Amino acid sequence: MKSLSIGHFTNADLGTGLTVFLFDQPARAAYCIPGSSPATRELHILEPDSNVEHIDALMLTGGSAYGLGAANGVMQWLQEKGQGKKMPHGGVVPIVAAAAIYDMAFKAAVAPTIDEAYQACKQAKPNNPLRGRHGVGTGATIGKLVQKTTRMSGGLGMAEIKLNNGLEVIAYAAVNAVGDIRDASNHIIAGAKLPNGSFADCRDYLLAGNSNKTSHEENTTLVALFTNAAFSQIELKRIAKMATAGMAQAISPVFTRYDGDIVFCISLGDFKAEELVVGTIAVEVVRKAILNAVSESVEIQL
Numbered sequence: 001m002k003s004l005s006i007g008h009f010t011n012a013d014l015g016t017g018l019t020v021f022l023f024d025q026p027a028r029a030a031y032c033i034p035g036s037s038p039a040t041r042e043l044h045i046l047e048p049d050s051n052v053e054h055i056d057a058l059m060l061t062g063g064s065a066y067g068l069g070a071a072n073g074v075m076q077w078l079q080e081k082g083q084g085k086k087m088p089h090g091g092v093v094p095i096v097a098a099a100a101i102y103d104m105a106f107k108a109a110v111a112p113t114i115d116e117a118y119q120a121c122k123q124a125k126p127n128n129p130l131r132g133r134h135g136v137g138t139g140a141t142i143g144k145l146v147q148k149t150t151r152m153s154g155g156l157g158m159a160e161i162k163l164n165n166g167l168e169v170i171a172y173a174a175v176n177a178v179g180d181i182r183d184a185s186n187h188i189i190a191g192a193k194l195p196n197g198s199f200a201d202c203r204d205y206l207l208a209g210n211s212n213k214t215s216h217e218e219n220t221t222l223v224a225l226f227t228n229a230a231f232s233q234i235e236l237k238r239i240a241k242m243a244t245a246g247m248a249q250a251i252s253p254v255f256t257r258y259d260g261d262i263v264f265c266i267s268l269g270d271f272k273a274e275e276l277v278v279g280t281i282a283v284e285v286v287r288k289a290i291l292n293a294v295s296e297s298v299e300i301q302l
Contacts, residue, residue: 007124008135009116015107018061019135026054030236035261039100041068060136062103063111071098073117101176101220103139140176143192146200150193157293159285168228169281173289178219179253190297220260228269240265242279246286
């Protein structure tokens with residue numbers, strides 16, 4: 001998508017990172033939060049009753065709530081470019097929405113910094129090919145529900161659908177779920193592993209009545225959904241709500257009390273398209289982005 005640039009900061013040694021999404025022009029956006037433990041910044045500006053109608057960037061970060069402060073680095077970079085809401089003092093206030101995953105139990109209890117977010121902005125480019133354990137996906141893990149099992153690495157994934165008529169829908173997913181990841185055939189492709197190497201199957205574990213006796217406050221799947229179609233915030237919110245079905249098709253269990261799952265939906269163009277068409281495509285690209293995020297998943301020893 002021409003008007004979208006993506007930048008990453010990755011710290012593989014400490015197991016954290018962030019991803020920034022930058023736009024050529026202020027973008028209309030909305031969100032849907034099906035999870036119960038979100039860590040976010042500047043969400044109310046995405047509501048229809050907000051006085052601010054657009055955002056200038058989106059940041060997805062590790063470091064839990066501590067990582068949200070890195071958004072100031074994105075603001076600094078945008079301010080230097082003169083991008084942001086024009087203010088009476090003659091300057092601008094960049095509007096940066098952000099959300100975080102909890103990755104602080106992976107290697108080190110650290111969070112990305114303001115300077116590291118700034119560097120990610122400087123390095124941002126269209127069609128950035130980095131996937132997997134890069135950016136916000138660096139310290140992501142999955143399959144954390146069943147006791148005495150080994151979790152696997154999560155990551156950052158991408159999927160897109162482009163129609164012949166010019167419509168584009170792209171999804172990026174930072175997958176850090178408490179549950180397993182299932183493909184279109186309902187087979188587990190990544191998740192909790194038993195000592196014998198087979199999947200423990202978080203869903204069957206719960207269906208058998210096994211209780212969750214330990215805390216699992218280490219999760220969240222974040223989705224950034226972009227389209228070149230023009231929609232209002234209310235329409236974008238409905239599309240984001242539809243897109244959560246793609247999460248439910250790929251993650252099991254999903255939207256738990258331990259997950260802060262969020263879908264951001266952002267319009268980056270003026271293409272004319274039906275809301276139902278884009279929402280249906282959104283479900284599929286979100287599902288595929290989640291699968292892409294774990295396509296090279298490996299077992300993690302903590």
